[in-house]
Amino acid sequence: MELQNYIAKNGIPLEIEKGKQVFAQGELCDYVYLVKSGLLKAFYITADGKETIKSFIQAGTIIGSLNAAHCKVPSTFSLEALSRCELVQVPFNELLALSKKSISISQEFIQILLSLSLKKERREYELLTLSATERFETLCKDQPELVKKLTQNDIAKYLGITPVALSRIKHK
Amino acid sequence: MELQNYIAKNGIPLEIEKGKQVFAQGELCDYVYLVKSGLLKAFYITADGKETIKSFIQAGTIIGSLNAAHCKVPSTFSLEALSRCELVQVPFNELLALSKKSISISQEFIQILLSLSLKKERREYELLTLSATERFETLCKDQPELVKKLTQNDIAKYLGITPVALSRIKHK
DNA sequence: GTGGGGCATTAACCTATGTTAAAAATCACA
DNA sequence: TGTGATTTTTAACATAGGTTAATGCCCCAC
Structure with missing residues (x-):
């Protein structure tokens, strides 16, 4: 909660119309977004132009391209609003820096990453079996x-x- | 490194012969293992008895069933040695507790979870596209x-x- | 060396899903 | 309410991968 509160207070509010993209595959994106309302999809466009959806993102979730934000490389996926969305934007590094100063923020970070890993593991399981x-x-x-x-x-x-x-x- | 050092010093060394299992799907397993040498596979057995391999684990890696350790539920997969392995075992909760007391351990934890998430994301991408x-x-x-x-x-x-x-x- | 067990290959046939295209249904909104 | 746009369904055919089973290969224990 502390982390979400921080983002809610210090982040920049954004409104994204249905069909608009928050960021696109191939772009750098150092931000992380807290979804206050709406629904989004994160998806890949493959080499032969086909779209596959990585995940749907609902209100209450924190979303961003970990890869892009953490490794300073272009995002491997795009993020697009399926309905009008209210987001709050904050630089990933700001959160990481914050976590270096506060144990409770670190712990929250760890919990978020743990549940993210579990979610991805579940999806991997389903795709595989x-x-x-x-x-x-x-x-x-x-x-x-x-x-x-x-x-x-x-x-x-x-x-x-x-x-x-x-x-x-x-x-x- | 601090985390790995802690495990190496405070954990219980284990030797696993080729073909033997470290833990089996359906069991509780609160431990995390540091692989000092050898090669292992983590795999699922599906309802109709088929095996699918989740990942291969090489020396230097920390492995465990996050789900089982963190949520106190039976592991969804088994871990088996493909060659003779030297492991070091440590309770997951011990590490989590440690991370609550040390910012640097927390940070290392975050880095490990981040790279785990990236790895899973990559696999998900491959399976999907x-x-x-x-x-x-x-x-x-x-x-x-x-x-x-x-x-x-x-x-x-x-x-x-x-x-x-x-x-x-x-x-x- | 011999025999057994697992691994890899090959073949024949089967099924799920892809591809393309057209028809039908639904929706958006003037 | 009518009309075009989008989504969904259906059909016909193509292809990747599954299933089963037979064969050959290799390694290892005896």
């Missing part, structure tokens, strides 16, 4: 409210299949 | 020494395909 149908069922069971807000196109891109394949799966 | 052939090529390019030490069986299980499919891919 479940079929597209099973991944779809899991998503519907775990996040029914989220699924309602998404287009089938975006769900498919998140599952790693085409919209056509998802339509087929639903048909059963 | 690359074909089996491309994943195999990437692995061969990025970790040629590792590939040499592995059986084709294990490589296939890591790529998320069957050994038969991998043999076909290599044929080309």
Whole structure:
């Protein structure tokens, strides 16, 4: 909470319209964003121009390209608003510096990174061991409210299949 | 380094013979392990009895089931030695407690978790956007020494395909 | 050296998903 | 309410990878 409070107080508020990008794949982006309201998607555009969705980001989450912010390299993904969003922006380094001065902030950082790792581990597990149908069922069971807000196109891109394949799966 | 030194000094040394498991999927495991030598694999057994490999763990790495250690739930994967291994075992909570008292340990923890997240992100990216052939090529390019030490069986299980499919891919 | 066990290859056939294209449904809004 | 735009469905065909099983290979214990 301390960390979120810090961001809420010291960060720069941003409004992002539906369909607009917060940052784009290939750009440097040293910021981290706290999502106050709205829904976003983080996605890759592959070499052959196809989009695959890495994750959906809901209110209350902190999001940023760790890679870009931490390693000073271009982001590997884009972040785009699926609905009008209120964000608060703060430089990643500022948070890291803050964590060097406060044990409680450090601890919160550690908790956030731990839960991030667990989330990614879960996704890795699903991609590695479940079929597209099973991944779809899991998503519907775990996040029914989220699924309602998404287009089938975006769900498919998140599952790693085409919209056509998802339509087929639903048909059963 | 401070963290690794702590583990090396205060942990319990373990020797694991090739083929033996450090912990098994479904068990509680509150420990974290520093790999001093050898090679291990972390893998899942799915509901229908198939094995898929989550990652290979080489010397110098710290490994453990974050989920099991942090959330007090059974591990979702098993850890098995692919060659004779020297490990050092330390309770995860001990490290977490330590990080609450020392900023520098906290910072190291954060760095480890950051690089873990980046690694997982990369894997997620590959599973989501690359074909089996491309994943195999990437692995061969990025970790040629590792590939040499592995059986084709294990490589296939890591790529998320069957050994038969991998043999076909290599044929080309 | 012999025999057994696991690993790798090959082949034949099967299934899930991709691709393309067209039709149908839904939505957005003038 | 009508109309164009977008999303979803359906169909036909192509391809990657799964499954099973047979064969050969290699290593190692005896």
